[in-house]
Amino acid sequence: MIPTDTLAHFAALLGPKGFTDDAEAIAPWLTDWRGRYHGAAAAMLSPASTAEVAACMALAAERGIALVPQGGNTSMVGGATPPDDGSALILSLRRMNSIRSISADDNLAVCEAGVILSVLHDAAAAIGRRFPLSLGAKGSATIGGLISTNAGGTQVLRHGTMRALVEGIEAVLPDGRIYDGLAALKKDNRGYDIKQLLIGAEGTIGIVTAASLRLVPAIADRAVGWVGVETPEQALSLLRLLEARLGDIVEGFEVIADDGLGHVLSHIPGTRCPIETRTPWHVLIEVDLPDIGSPSAAERLEAALAEGLADGLALDAAIAANDAQAEAFWRIRESLSEAERAQGPALQYDISVPVARMPAFMTEAAAAAQRAFPGTTASSFGHLGDGNVHFHVRAPKGTDDGPAWIAAQGQAINAFVHDAVVASGGSISAEHGIGQMKRGELARLASPAHLMSLRAIKAAFDPKGIMNPGKLVPMAGEG
Amino acid sequence: MIPTDTLAHFAALLGPKGFTDDAEAIAPWLTDWRGRYHGAAAAMLSPASTAEVAACMALAAERGIALVPQGGNTSMVGGATPPDDGSALILSLRRMNSIRSISADDNLAVCEAGVILSVLHDAAAAIGRRFPLSLGAKGSATIGGLISTNAGGTQVLRHGTMRALVEGIEAVLPDGRIYDGLAALKKDNRGYDIKQLLIGAEGTIGIVTAASLRLVPAIADRAVGWVGVETPEQALSLLRLLEARLGDIVEGFEVIADDGLGHVLSHIPGTRCPIETRTPWHVLIEVDLPDIGSPSAAERLEAALAEGLADGLALDAAIAANDAQAEAFWRIRESLSEAERAQGPALQYDISVPVARMPAFMTEAAAAAQRAFPGTTASSFGHLGDGNVHFHVRAPKGTDDGPAWIAAQGQAINAFVHDAVVASGGSISAEHGIGQMKRGELARLASPAHLMSLRAIKAAFDPKGIMNPGKLVPMAGEG
Numbered sequence: 001m002i003p004t005d006t007l008a009h010f011a012a013l014l015g016p017k018g019f020t021d022d023a024e025a026i027a028p029w030l031t032d033w034r035g036r037y038h039g040a041a042a043a044m045l046s047p048a049s050t051a052e053v054a055a056c057m058a059l060a061a062e063r064g065i066a067l068v069p070q071g072g073n074t075s076m077v078g079g080a081t082p083p084d085d086g087s088a089l090i091l092s093l094r095r096m097n098s099i100r101s102i103s104a105d106d107n108l109a110v111c112e113a114g115v116i117l118s119v120l121h122d123a124a125a126a127i128g129r130r131f132p133l134s135l136g137a138k139g140s141a142t143i144g145g146l147i148s149t150n151a152g153g154t155q156v157l158r159h160g161t162m163r164a165l166v167e168g169i170e171a172v173l174p175d176g177r178i179y180d181g182l183a184a185l186k187k188d189n190r191g192y193d194i195k196q197l198l199i200g201a202e203g204t205i206g207i208v209t210a211a212s213l214r215l216v217p218a219i220a221d222r223a224v225g226w227v228g229v230e231t232p233e234q235a236l237s238l239l240r241l242l243e244a245r246l247g248d249i250v251e252g253f254e255v256i257a258d259d260g261l262g263h264v265l266s267h268i269p270g271t272r273c274p275i276e277t278r279t280p281w282h283v284l285i286e287v288d289l290p291d292i293g294s295p296s297a298a299e300r301l302e303a304a305l306a307e308g309l310a311d312g313l314a315l316d317a318a319i320a321a322n323d324a325q326a327e328a329f330w331r332i333r334e335s336l337s338e339a340e341r342a343q344g345p346a347l348q349y350d351i352s353v354p355v356a357r358m359p360a361f362m363t364e365a366a367a368a369a370q371r372a373f374p375g376t377t378a379s380s381f382g383h384l385g386d387g388n389v390h391f392h393v394r395a396p397k398g399t400d401d402g403p404a405w406i407a408a409q410g411q412a413i414n415a416f417v418h419d420a421v422v423a424s425g426g427s428i429s430a431e432h433g434i435g436q437m438k439r440g441e442l443a444r445l446a447s448p449a450h451l452m453s454l455r456a457i458k459a460a461f462d463p464k465g466i467m468n469p470g471k472l473v474p475m476a477g478e479g
Numbered sequence: 480m481i482p483t484d485t486l487a488h489f490a491a492l493l494g495p496k497g498f499t500d501d502a503e504a505i506a507p508w509l510t511d512w513r514g515r516y517h518g519a520a521a522a523m524l525s526p527a528s529t530a531e532v533a534a535c536m537a538l539a540a541e542r543g544i545a546l547v548p549q550g551g552n553t554s555m556v557g558g559a560t561p562p563d564d565g566s567a568l569i570l571s572l573r574r575m576n577s578i579r580s581i582s583a584d585d586n587l588a589v590c591e592a593g594v595i596l597s598v599l600h601d602a603a604a605a606i607g608r609r610f611p612l613s614l615g616a617k618g619s620a621t622i623g624g625l626i627s628t629n630a631g632g633t634q635v636l637r638h639g640t641m642r643a644l645v646e647g648i649e650a651v652l653p654d655g656r657i658y659d660g661l662a663a664l665k666k667d668n669r670g671y672d673i674k675q676l677l678i679g680a681e682g683t684i685g686i687v688t689a690a691s692l693r694l695v696p697a698i699a700d701r702a703v704g705w706v707g708v709e710t711p712e713q714a715l716s717l718l719r720l721l722e723a724r725l726g727d728i729v730e731g732f733e734v735i736a737d738d739g740l741g742h743v744l745s746h747i748p749g750t751r752c753p754i755e756t757r758t759p760w761h762v763l764i765e766v767d768l769p770d771i772g773s774p775s776a777a778e779r780l781e782a783a784l785a786e787g788l789a790d791g792l793a794l795d796a797a798i799a800a801n802d803a804q805a806e807a808f809w810r811i812r813e814s815l816s817e818a819e820r821a822q823g824p825a826l827q828y829d830i831s832v833p834v835a836r837m838p839a840f841m842t843e844a845a846a847a848a849q850r851a852f853p854g855t856t857a858s859s860f861g862h863l864g865d866g867n868v869h870f871h872v873r874a875p876k877g878t879d880d881g882p883a884w885i886a887a888q889g890q891a892i893n894a895f896v897h898d899a900v901v902a903s904g905g906s907i908s909a910e911h912g913i914g915q916m917k918r919g920e921l922a923r924l925a926s927p928a929h930l931m932s933l934r935a936i937k938a939a940f941d942p943k944g945i946m947n948p949g950k951l952v953p954m955a956g957e958g
Contacts, residue, residue: 105719106835150668161666177928183904186865187640187831189629189679189912190921191933191951196675200668240584244696245771248727290726356585373615387664425662433668442669449539449656453940454670460939461932472670 001086002042010089011043015024018046018095029090033074035437037079039082041068044090049171050178051210056091057207059174066466067091069140070201071114076350077435079149079202083470093144095113097128097210099123107215108167108184112279113144113208120213129215132159132251136334144208150200152431156306157385158251158288159216161431162199168212169195173461174205197457201370202433203468205461217290224286224326225305228279228316232359235283238313239385242285245304249297252286253334253383255362259377263339264332274329275316283314284333284385336381337390345402346394347410349417355387362389367421369393372416373409381457388430391417418445434472443474481521483720489524489568493533494725497525497574508569511560512553516915520547523569524783529649529657529688536569536686537655545945546570548682550593550624551711553616555829556914558628558681562949572623575688578602586694587646587663592623593688594762599692606903608694610758611638611730615813621689629679636864637730637767638695640910641678647691649671649677651943653684654869663691676936681912682947684940696769702776703765703805704733704784707758707795711838711863717792718864721764724783725823728776733812734863736842738856740849743811743819753808756796762793764814776815815860816869824881825873826889828896841868852888859943867909870896897924922953 011019015295018025023044030039045067046119047053060067070080070356082088096112099120103109104127111120117131117138123212124131135141135153145151147169151162159165167184171194181195229235235255242250257281264271287301295303298319308314319327340346345360353361366378375396382389393413395405409459417429443451458473489738499505503761509518524546526532539546549559561567575591578599582588583606590599596610596617603610611762614620616631623629624646631640638644646663651674660674677687708714714734721729737759743750754761766780775780777798787793799805819825832840845857854875861868872892875885897907901924912919922930930953937952 019577034821103835106833150672156666163672168704173928175931177931178926179928179932180926181929183910184833185831185904185906186834187631187635187862187867188906188908188911189908189910190929191913192680192684192936193629193642194929194932197671197932197936199672199812201671207670213519217726264752286806290855352664354663355587355665356582388666425664427664427667427669429668430664430666431668434670446669447657447659449652449658450660450669452654452672453652453676454654456939457648457671457676457936460935 002065002089006065007043009059010043010056012151013059014045014047018048018052020044020046025369026090029070029073030082032078034076035079037081039084040086041082041088041090042086044092046092046095047078049351052173053091053172053207053209054176054178056079057172057174060466061175061280061464064464064466065089067207067468068094068468069148069207072116072137072140074137074141074145075149075435076432077434077437079203079435079471080145081436091207093142093209100210103129106127109215110210111143111213111215112210113142115143117143117146118235125218126216128218131165131213131234131425132216133162133165133454143211143213144328147199147208147211148201148203152386152388154383155251156255156383157253158248163196164198165214166195166211167214169198169208169287170210171198171206171208174464174467179206182210182212200433201434202472204458204472205467217289220291221289221297222326223301224284224320224329225301226318226329227283227305227314228275228277229281229283229314230279232281232362233386235281235361236355238283238308240445241308241311241313242263242304247286247309248289249300250285251288252284253385254284254382254410256282256284256333256336257379258282258386260336260340260381261332261381264335264342267333267339267342268289271328271332271335274318277316284329295370304427332419340392340394342430344395344397345399345405346392347406347413349391350430350432351417351421351428352386352388352425352430353421353424357387357424358384358387358389361420361426362423363390365417368420369413369416373413387426393417414441436470439472439474440478445476481568482518485544486522488538489522489535493524493526493531497527497531499523499525501602505569508552508571509548509561511557513555516560517559518563519565520561520567520569521565523571525571526572527574527745529651532570532651532686532688533549533655533657536651536653539915539945540943543943543945544568546809547947548623548686549597550621551616551619553620553624554628554914555911556916557948558912558914559624560915567948570686571684572688572698573619577760577856579689581606583608585845588660588692588694588753589689590622590692591689592621594622596620596622596625601849603694604697607697608690609697611695612641612644612645622690622692626678626687626690627680627682628912630685631865631867633733633862634730635862636732637727642675644693645674645678645690646693648677648687649689650677650685650687653943653946658685659670659686661689661691679871681914681951683937683951684946698767699770700772700776701765702780702804703763703808704780705797705808706762706764706784706787707754707756708760708762708793709758711760711841714757714760714863715834715838717762717787720790720792721783721785724786724926725766725779728779729769730768731763731765732864733763733861734868735761735763735812735815735860736858737761738858739819739860740811742822743814746818746821747814750807750814753797756795757943758794763808764905819871819873823874823876824878825871825891826885828870828895829909829911830870830896830900830905831867831909832900834864836903837866837868840899840903840905844870844896847899848892848895851893872896893920915949918951918953919957922957
């Protein structure tokens with residue numbers, strides 16, 4: 001329990017807008033959005049400035065109180081849920097929601113941690129630029145959380161993950177000191193890169209309070225295509241061809257198994273297959289140009305796909321004739337998770353392997369999982385060009401009690417899939433991070449050198465263990 | 480002094496090819512290539528494999544012996560020179576010089592640390608690709624050293640520094656454990672990014688033994704232009720125009736003051752000004768395309784420059800008519816340092832500031848330096864688009880004894896220039912790192928949060944202080 005006088009100190013520090021111990025106000029922030037983790041916290045701190053974050057952190061360090069930084073609370077791995085013993089306070093960055101500056105000339109936006117992703121999208125659009133990272137939770141997810149989880153999305157092929165878009169960072173370290181690395185320097189070799197260390201650190205070694213983010217030109221000309229292919233290998237060959245012919249104007253390259261498409265067509269009203277014949281695998285492609293010229297995006301994509309068809313890398317192809325058709329193609333991709341859920345209970349994995357190994361992984365790991373767990377169906381879809389797919393193992397047909405099936409089989413299937421990933425030189429967390437959910441598996445599978453490094457960094461920055469406890473870093477006993 | 484039996488252990492471990500205590504053989508590696516730092520070492524270890532590096536490191540850890548990793552020994556800041564008290568051994572990576580694999584399909588080369596940069600250039604060219612990082616020392620500099628210093632060069636505008644080209648890393652940590660992060664994963668969120676931490680760490684927290692490196696398409700069509708402009712501000716506006724019109728096919732954008740050009744024309748035989756009229760500032764531009772198409776690189780550059788001339792962003796422009804002319808344009812840029820040296824003694828600074836602030840810095844900091852140190856001439860040239868210029872302060876005319884002038888004025892001028900850099904939110908080390916040379920200035924100028932972070936990381940990975948001692952991290956007493 002946190003002493004009352006300590007809570008009073010925080011309350012005095014932050015004023016009524018910045019402090020609440022009202023259980024009802026705090027409740028929504030004690031559970032992750034998937035409802036799998038439930039925590040407790042006596043109060044929620046909502047500082048309005050970097051100085052206030054620093055003051056909270058200094059007080060927390062002095063009193064040995066743990067803080068759990070929180071943005072939009074959209075973690076997929078319980079990364080922003082406080083421990084359930086009430087030993088920590090939530091520190092929300094949501095009041096720090098100002099875009100300090102934004103410049104089309106410099107292609108740069110300086111955002112506070114609490115800026116919501118879609119707000120930044122709009123601000124960039126208003127000056128003829130865009131921030132090229134997007135994901136389903138864009139209406140809630142905040143810049144601070146996106147940085148702290150090194151978020152990905154569908155545009156990584158062209159623009160990289162959050163790491164590639166962060167040019168500078170401001171953070172409060174666990175002793176309350178402010179690290180000011182906001183200046184966007186393209187070359188800076190003053191020792192270990194603290195910015196890189198904070199990206200993806202899940203708030204365990206400091207609190208990101210602001211960042212300088214790279215903007216890119218707005219899209220002026222867009223083409224979206226749908227291609228039927230025989231195998232994931234063929235899809236990868238097609239990607240290589242597109243990269244060779246079109247360079248990095250290819251922004252989206254999503255692979256979908258035909259059974260996934262089938263689930264969408266069955267469960268999502270108003271969807272139809274974009275090509276005439278059903279093929280074993282499908283590819284959704286987006287090509288974007290910053291200005292309208294000749295040849296157009298559609299003409300370029302068409303020429304490259306014609307070559308792919310002639311070379312036998314594709315069975316059939318269609319290019320969206322207008323924006324409505326383009327949206328319809330993308331809607332299939334974006335409905336896949338919902339359709340899969342409608343199909344029955346499933347375990348879903350966010351994994352990556354080297355791109356060249358992904359086609360084999362998609363077919364071989366799926367077949368192996370089905371053999372090992374009879375009755376299950378394994379399939380995958382997603383970002384082939386990033387070596388990152390969403391790998392699903394569905395419960396046997398007729399499984400009514402999903403939670404019971406997961407309780408009985410989950411751990412064994414988790415271990416099976418993760419072992420396959422490690423055998424392919426891959427990562428058990430491509431996009432979502434470790435949080436609470438994957439800490440055990442990380443402990444089981446990481447090399448001793450990797451575990452030692454994670455623990456050493458954590459201990460170096462947060463010797464008192466007051467930064468987002470229980471997340472990311474396996475404990476001394478684990479692994 | 481290192482005990483004889485410890486040396487015998489290393490000798491037994493590595494065999495005759497991997498161990499020498501012959502003073503003559505070691506001598507060339509005890510001095511940095513500019514001849515400013517001189518060290519001592521009882522032996523030089525030359526392991527031939529990652530396992531041998533790990534065995535050396537484990538033995539060094541057990542005995543408390545410091546190791547100084549060394550590649551091509553081309554550090555500009557004394558980063559690879561052992562301490563002069565003989566307390567450390569040199570560990571050369573030069574025998575680990577194999578390219579383990581290289582693939583055009585995957586655009587990937589897996590290189591050991593000792594591979595020389597120009598060897599990788601040739602290997603990439605042989606498969607129709609290129610490794611897009613180059614610098615003057617390419618015939619000696621090794622991959623391990625380039626990673627450990629996060630090297631830059633003239634292609635950073637388009638392809639980034641070494642950090643952007645490293646997709647995976649293998650390293651031996653100070654306790655002898657091997658960190659295997661070689662798999663090239665485009666998405667991997669398993670905690671703090673150890674790869675990013677090792678890049679630019681100057682061998683102070685581990686020894687990079689191999690890396691997976693990104694290749695890009697070979698250049699098929701190249702255009703090189705020379706533009707006369709009135710001010711650095713105009714040069715930056717021209718760069719913005721080129722980026723808007725040509726996107727990221729602009730690979731080179733180098734700014735040169737007219738007095739620098741004048742020194743080249745005076746001191747370097749066979750050079751001539753590429754444009755008819757002398758202008759206050761000059762810009763060298765290179766545009767590269769991966770295939771020969773229409774419009775060509777020259778046509779694209781010409782159209783963009785025509786717009787720049789029409790908009791008043793340029794006074795005059797010329798495009799090289801052939802390869803020989805292109806080489807002549809580049810020769811001016813590459814001869815600048817030599818010409819400046821012929822002009823008389825000077826202090827040279829490797830600094831960066833945010834791109835938008837660079838034009839003002841180039842004129843204002845130069846004027847301020849000349850006011851503060853009467854008789855001196857300050858000027859700059861280099862990578863405007865990276866916010867990184869080579870800033871020079873030349874001794875007053877008639878200064879015969881350069882070393883005496885540097886001894887008398889060097890420290891004050893260093894402090895003056897670095898203070899100006901910090902005031903502009905910049906970095907006192909853009910490309911070269913900290914090494915021994917800039918440790919004091921880093922201690923003086925870094926924020927407490929930055930210094931604390933550097934020291935915490937160093938202590939966490941290398942608690943015994945046996946990895947490249949005396950480099951990068953300011954000591955507890957400093958700063």
